[in-house]
Amino acid sequence: MNDAEVTRAPFDPAVLFKAAFLVVVAIFVLVPLLATLLGGFKSLGELRVNPFGLPRHWEWQNYADILFSGRYWQLLRNSLVISTLTVTLTLIVASMAAFTFAHVRFFGSSMLLSYLTLGLLFPAATAVLPLFIKVRDLGLLDTYFGVALPQVAFSLAMSVLLLRRFFKDIPHELLEAALVDGCSYIKFFRYVTLPLSRPILATVGTITFVNSWNAYLLPLVMLNTDALYPWPLGIMIYQGEYSSEWHLILAFITLTILPTIILFLLAQKHIVAGLTAGAVKG
Amino acid sequence: MARRIAIASPINVAGEAASHVASRGPSWDGRFTVLILFLPPALLLFTLFVVLPIGEAAWYSGFNWNGFGRPTRWIGFDNYRFVLETRAFWLALRNNGLIVAVSLAVQLPLALTLALMLAEKFRGAVALRMLFFMPYILAEIATGLIFSFVYDGDYGLVASIWRVFGAEPPHLLASTDTAMLAVLIVIVWKYFGFHMMLFIAALQSLDKSLIEAARIDGATRSQSLRHVVIPLLYPTIRLSVFFAIVGSLQLFDLVMPLTRGGPADSSNTMVSFLYNNGISRMRVGYGSAIGVILFVICVTFAFTYKRWFMRDE
Numbered sequence: 001m002n003d004a005e006v007t008r009a010p011f012d013p014a015v016l017f018k019a020a021f022l023v024v025v026a027i028f029v030l031v032p033l034l035a036t037l038l039g040g041f042k043s044l045g046e047l048r049v050n051p052f053g054l055p056r057h058w059e060w061q062n063y064a065d066i067l068f069s070g071r072y073w074q075l076l077r078n079s080l081v082i083s084t085l086t087v088t089l090t091l092i093v094a095s096m097a098a099f100t101f102a103h104v105r106f107f108g109s110s111m112l113l114s115y116l117t118l119g120l121l122f123p124a125a126t127a128v129l130p131l132f133i134k135v136r137d138l139g140l141l142d143t144y145f146g147v148a149l150p151q152v153a154f155s156l157a158m159s160v161l162l163l164r165r166f167f168k169d170i171p172h173e174l175l176e177a178a179l180v181d182g183c184s185y186i187k188f189f190r191y192v193t194l195p196l197s198r199p200i201l202a203t204v205g206t207i208t209f210v211n212s213w214n215a216y217l218l219p220l221v222m223l224n225t226d227a228l229y230p231w232p233l234g235i236m237i238y239q240g241e242y243s244s245e246w247h248l249i250l251a252f253i254t255l256t257i258l259p260t261i262i263l264f265l266l267a268q269k270h271i272v273a274g275l276t277a278g279a280v281k282g
Numbered sequence: 283m284a285r286r287i288a289i290a291s292p293i294n295v296a297g298e299a300a301s302h303v304a305s306r307g308p309s310w311d312g313r314f315t316v317l318i319l320f321l322p323p324a325l326l327l328f329t330l331f332v333v334l335p336i337g338e339a340a341w342y343s344g345f346n347w348n349g350f351g352r353p354t355r356w357i358g359f360d361n362y363r364f365v366l367e368t369r370a371f372w373l374a375l376r377n378n379g380l381i382v383a384v385s386l387a388v389q390l391p392l393a394l395t396l397a398l399m400l401a402e403k404f405r406g407a408v409a410l411r412m413l414f415f416m417p418y419i420l421a422e423i424a425t426g427l428i429f430s431f432v433y434d435g436d437y438g439l440v441a442s443i444w445r446v447f448g449a450e451p452p453h454l455l456a457s458t459d460t461a462m463l464a465v466l467i468v469i470v471w472k473y474f475g476f477h478m479m480l481f482i483a484a485l486q487s488l489d490k491s492l493i494e495a496a497r498i499d500g501a502t503r504s505q506s507l508r509h510v511v512i513p514l515l516y517p518t519i520r521l522s523v524f525f526a527i528v529g530s531l532q533l534f535d536l537v538m539p540l541t542r543g544g545p546a547d548s549s550n551t552m553v554s555f556l557y558n559n560g561i562s563r564m565r566v567g568y569g570s571a572i573g574v575i576l577f578v579i580c581v582t583f584a585f586t587y588k589r590w591f592m593r594d595e
Contacts, residue, residue: 018399021395021399022396022399022400022410025392025396025414026410026413026414028471029413029414029416029417029471029475030413031439032428032429032432032439032471033416033428035431035432035439036428036431039431044437047437048436048437049442050442051437051438051439051441051442052439052442092323093323093324093327094324096319096320096321096323096324097320097321097323097324097325099316099320100316100317100320100321104313104316104317105313106313106317112321112325115325115328115333116324116325116328118332118333119328119332120584121580121581121584122336122576122577122580122581123531123532123553123576123580124332125532125534125553125556125557125573125576126336126339126556126573126574126576126577126580127332127335127336127338127339127570127573127577128335128556128561128573129339129342129349129560129561129566129569129570129573130334130335130336130338130339130342130566130570130573131331131335132349132561133338133349133566134330134331134334134335134338149327149331150331152327152331153327153328153330153331153332154331154332156324156327156328156332157328160324179312184312184315185312185313185315185316186315186316186319189316189320210419213421214420214421214422214423214535216421216422216423216534216535216538217534217535217553217557221561231421232421232423232424232535235423235424235427236423236427236538236539239427239539244436244437246431246434246437249427249431250431253424253427253428256424257420257421257424260419260420260421261416261420264412264416264419268412271419272411272412272415272479275418275419275476275479276476276479276480276483
């Protein structure tokens, strides 16, 4: 807005107030994160007397023990498997449905679309008990798919809406011309729609991945075996085992949120655009 | 293939094609194949894992059932009566109300103020936006654990600040008076950046000429903010409120590492109440009744809100 005003007067009290406000909020956000990172480098005794500052003695051992423990890597691998399954299936299933809703006219099309968007209205938690019984009856309890399939189902509504909106912008004339040239709907989908839709596929993929990577409730209900636990479950168990050895827990937290933060720093624009656009347009 | 189609699609060809397809009759075979192949996976997954469980929740909620074998002990609406007679249920509902209240009274003004500051271009603005958004992408479980350290009465940050003043550090999460307050602070910490980004996106797509016009007409900065910018943001504000309410109705992951809904149910949300009383004890009927109540609240809210406040969008 008023850029000129901001740059003109370096000692404008309003600017000073604004800077102070931003600094306070930045500290509010940063301090818990930094204290977690640094806490992992301290001994328990030092953490008690000096939770804020830099460690007087850097205990690399806390981090090293976790990194060489296999447990950490197993949690990350499980999370990666579940998230990859969820993202891949969501993209395939949702883009096929979205393509049909965008380009094929058929009786009941809009009715079926509103049926799918019912999924936006309530959280997965409302029906998690019957969902548990369903997954159990299907024999999928305690498997990766038992977590991934319900996650796909719950991400469909938003994904189909976002993809359909984008697919609709691909000119219909293009499809008609292709059909006349003997191209099938399916080939058109595979060779025209999908390659043209990389940005929206990336957006939908990002939303689905972040949700699945961070998910807690569904894995908690569906999985019983430690060896299959994704990291949010694993870290809760770790915290239970080391209940007040906060230096180890903080190191573990730091290492488990590290992949998210690295991904965020690498693809921040994409992630911000994806998560806010997803929310707004969904 | 793709290249050939791209070349074969100038407008005149396309126009011809449209009439051609229409006159030949629709390529029904092709459409039929797509319908048969492309729709069922989505519909099947959605029906199986989203719609049926909701219907089954309504059915199971009439039984006293522990989840094994088949439900046989039909008790009608007793489960609903039990839920409504539970004090913890009303506490959870009150807490959801508190979350919404804090979102409206603290989070929204904070997010809007920051957005107005950071939508302008200056050095560090983008970095600050990213910093403020970061808590939103962290897992709620990790956030909850970080703050259970912050609040820890022996080792935590709050405790060490208390000690500086020579006071006995409080165990915030262990007291029924302060547990919910502590949870509310974490909620603001985690979600204000998301709402800020919504406002920044809206501010950047505002029609600048309106603000310019107000300035030329002699409006001061605060006048143009109050009478031009904020009114233009009303749709986004309504959206932000919508997300705050929907988010509060889903909140669970954050509560578990902090308090598990305790002490004495003082910090339960609807979903953590559902988890603690239905899921973790496999009381399927009772838990389903809570689920159905939550479902009704969500759907009623979504429809009324959209009808009353978001008609234009």
